Amino acid sequence: MDKDHTMEIDHDNQEPAVMLGFAEPIDLEENGPLTAQDFxxxxxxxxxxxxxxxxxxxKDLTCGLCKQPxxxxxxxxxxxxxxxxxxxxMIYVFCCKTGTCHRLAPSDSFKVFRSQLGRFNPYYSPTANDDDPEEADVEEDPNWKPLESSKHAKTCFVCGLNAPKKCSKCREFFYCSEDHQMLHWTKGLHKTLCGKKPLNLDTKLASLSLLEKDVKKHHGDDENEDEDEEMEQPQIAPEDELTKEEKEYAGRLKIDFRLVERVARFPEFEVISEExxxxEKAKEDGYDHESSGDEQEAEDGWEEKLKARRKKKTKGSGNKDDDVSDDLKGATNALVPVGDELYENTQTDIDRAFLTFQKRIALFPDQVLRYARVEYELENPEPLYVSDIGTPKPEDILPCPHCHKxxxxxxxxxxxxxxxxxxxxxxxxxxxxxTVLVYSCKDNCHVKGKHYLDELAIVQQFSEDGMQGKNMYTSDNVAVSPAK
Ligand SMILES: [Zn+2]
Ligand SMILES: [Zn+2]
Ligand SMILES: [Zn+2]
Ligand SMILES: [Zn+2]
Structure with a gap:
């Protein structure tokens, strides 16, 4: 174990912070696709x-109920x-695409994997993740080279999982299963594009970043660009170097990719995080949306928070008042949102957790994720439940199957x-x-030779009480659909 990474516990810290995740479209034209180097x-x-x-x-990722991938x-x-x-x-979450399975066996419809690597690994330079490699606390080995991409595992064109099969006709496309090969053939354009690729197109496309994902860096932050990576990037050829035939094929490849995406994948977004x-003012004003007003904070994700902790730099916490939930718990007359307005509800059969959930979410209505492990060493964080009913009991949170902790x-x-x-x-x-609650091994255990460690997803549904029509909060940004 690396003795340099001694964790410093800051006992003076107040309430654990929550990082919110927002879904942002990926600007492919501007930034190119996300790559592994972007973490x-x-x-x-x-x-x-x-x-x-x-x-x-x-086979490791089939639905527990319908057995489909x-x-x-x-x-x-x-x-x-x-x-x-x-x-x-990295934490990966997969789920069944069929709502019927989610209703009948919610927790069997999700699978969560944890994948980890040490700082010194065959794929990323030890400073790959540092904002300023110059100031990194490790020496960069000038002879270090990442594992050649030819030695990477082949991935399925349809789903991105391990792909032991390939199209026997063109030998260009790889698949996890016959099902996905068939899907590409019938729902995508492979039936018409198979074996029709113009000569030399791969090299040209690679240089145009249409096929090779490593070409363009996502972050336009030039001064932080890793020099090694830059040297490996192929020369960017102008698009007009392609012949008419090549252009047409490349265009159809893009359509092919999108057609398959529509059938087999979820639409792609980047997760942007903000604390x-x-x-106080927002609370007095009835929990209206208030931006943090701190641009740097807004740009820093939880990765940054964790890194900051790793570097033992504690940011001034300012006036981060985070005790809203206590405040709401103490409220006597819950506010019930009806349309765009809040009404006071004096009835007792109200789902208090649901109301707390709605009010907390309404502060930042576009949030799609809440990340609570930011300062996890203080205590085990609590999720924001969507109902009083169906909250997990301690025995539901199964210990890590790998280290049993x-x-x-x-x-x-x-x-x-x-x-x-x-x-x-x-x-x-x-x-x-x-809501889908993700629990993970508190020790981030490492098991030699095991690359994916199982973690736990617990699904909580809205209760009927909380969802009785008038209690539903809807706006342009929030559409909470009732559990059927
Ligand atoms: Zn299923
Ligand atoms: Zn597949
Ligand atoms: Zn083919
Ligand atoms: Zn463990």
Whole structure:
């Protein structure tokens, strides 16, 4: 174990902070696709594997109920300082795409994996994650080279999982299963594009960043650009170097990718995080939306928070008053949102957790995730429940199956995420959930030779009480659909 990463516990710290996650469209034209080098937190599209050599197989990711392959829902990059093997740490969440399964067996419809790498690994330079490699506390080995991409595992074109099969005709496309090969053939354009690729197109496309994902850096922050990476980037050729035939093929490849995405994947977004700041004034004003007013804070994700902790730099906490939930718990007459207005409700059969949930969410109505492990060493954080009913009991939070130690709450997925998932709510089998609570091994345990460690998802549905029509909060940004 690396003795340098001694965790410093700051006992003076107040209430644990919560980082909110927001779904932002990825500007492909401007920034290019997200890459593993970005250590991305993202929703939908294809998973980006922290460990490109070892990738889960589709048989590890089938729905517990319908046995169909699950779809990639999201991944969060949340590095930790203990143990040293959790220097890079990614949580992956997959789920069944069928709402029927979610209703009948909610927790069997989700799967959560944890993937970790130490600072010294075959894929990323030890300073890959440092804002300023110059100031990193490790020496960069000038001879260090990442594992060649030819040695990376092949991934399924449809779902991004390990792909042992390939199209036997063109030998260009890889699949996890025959099902996904068939899906590409029938729902995508592969039937017409198979074997039609113009010569030399790969090299040209790679240089245009249409196929190779490593070409363009996502962050336009030039001064922080890793020099090694820059040297490996192929020359960017102007698009007009392509012949008419090549252009047409490249264009159809893009359409092919989108067609398959529509059928088999969730729409892709980047997760942008911001600390939840609730100030006195906002509380007095009836919990209206208040921005933190701190741009730097807004740009820093929980990765940054964790890194800051790793560097033992404690930011001045300012006036981060975070005791809203206590305040709400003490309220005698709950406010019931009806349309755009809040009404006082004096009835006793109200779902108090649901009201607390609504009010807390209304401060930042676009939030899709709440990440609570930011200062987890203080105490086990509590989720924001969507109902008084169905809150997990201590015995529901199963210990880590790998080290048998305690799991603690890490983050929750909010129903607001469903608004971004292109779900047809008129369908009886539409995907639906209240909130998905993700619990992970408190020790970030490392098991030699095991690249994906199982973590726990507990789904809480809205209660009938909380969802009786008039209690529903809806706005342009929030559409909470009742549990059926
Ligand atoms: Zn299913
Ligand atoms: Zn697949
Ligand atoms: Zn083919
Ligand atoms: Zn463990």
């Amino acid at each position: 991305p937190s993202k929703i939908g599209g294809l998973p980006i594997w922290l460990n490109p050599e070892h990738i889960p197989e589709s 699950m779809a990639f829902l999201l991944q969060l990059y949340s590095p930790e300082d203990h143990p040293a093997e959790a220097f890079h740490r 939840e700041v609730v100030d 305690e799991r603690s709450f890490e983050f929750q997925i909010l129903p607001q995420l469903l608004n971004y998932m292109a779900i047809d709510h008129s369908r009886a089998d539409a995907l639906d959930f209240g």
